[in-house]
Amino acid sequence: MEFSMVCNKLSWEEKSIIDAAKSKDVKVKIILNSNYFANLEKDNVPTEIVLQRSLSFVRGLYITAILDHFGHTVINSYKTSDICGNKLLTTLTLLKAGIPTPKAYCAFTEESALEALNELGYPAVIKPVIGSWGRMVALLKDQDFAKAILEEREVMGDVFQKIYYLQEYIFKPPRNMKQYLRRDKVSRDFRVFTIGDEVVAAMGRHELEGDWRSTATRGARTESLHITPEIEELAIKAAKVVEGEILGLDIMEGEELMVNEINHVSGFQALASSTGIDIGGRIVDYLMEKMKK
């Protein structure tokens, strides 16, 4: 058995997948997207199944489009990648399916964004529609700060940074009694990892020191999370709606559980470390089942 894996580099995640494949006698053809090129009339990837692990969203999306064109089974698909890689499309997809997600607005100029924020209310969160790891995500505490951020983006931002995706800020729930007695902090959000129609692992993430964001890749504290039936149901439903096969879902607890974002090339080093689950191995198992079909 053999599958291909497209990536920018061999990070911890890719190495764990390679090690797992080796232990299961599965070959992996590594395709570095920096070296990859394609004659658009002639396929040059030898395996049917391709795991897309590109950190670069744009490269990954277009390579997936090419591979899809040639009939490969790419995980995740072009459709899933396109939706999950774009916060506006993710929100629209979730809303259409009736899946709880933070209230969001979208505007295209500084003036209309300020009007949108007046309706949405402060505090609010501004995010680039395409982006990850908390980059250029800002907490707009009031109109003055919003004006400053928007002005900066109007002057210095590229085309995508001038699409103003604005989201309500979700306040964390109060601590429950157990957390109170243990003096635990309430986690900012949860990262839930799904493979197929199964929740494989989940962790709570806390805000970075001196920051309001909780990006694990940037060093946010994480802890294993008990997967409740509610979290499981929400995660699987959201994964199905975006037709994702291997996903990292960001779920928040406000007045209800809601899906904030969905990651189609999810990191899982922190998750594996927090939970002790061999996520790389589970991914390979899933790919092996697909190869058998």
Place this chain on the structure above:
Amino acid sequence: MKATCPECYFEFEIDDDVMLGEVIECGDCGIELEVINIQENVAVLQKAESEEEDWGE
């Protein structure tokens, strides 16, 4: 396996089972380096790609 940092020319040893595409750190200047070729027990390195604005999950 021998390797030489293309930035500071520091020569150092890396694991024999290193793979193409793997990112390692120069033992002297600390820069991130990508393994782009392996020839006769010598790893060829180049400066690893920096995080771009569309990188992530």
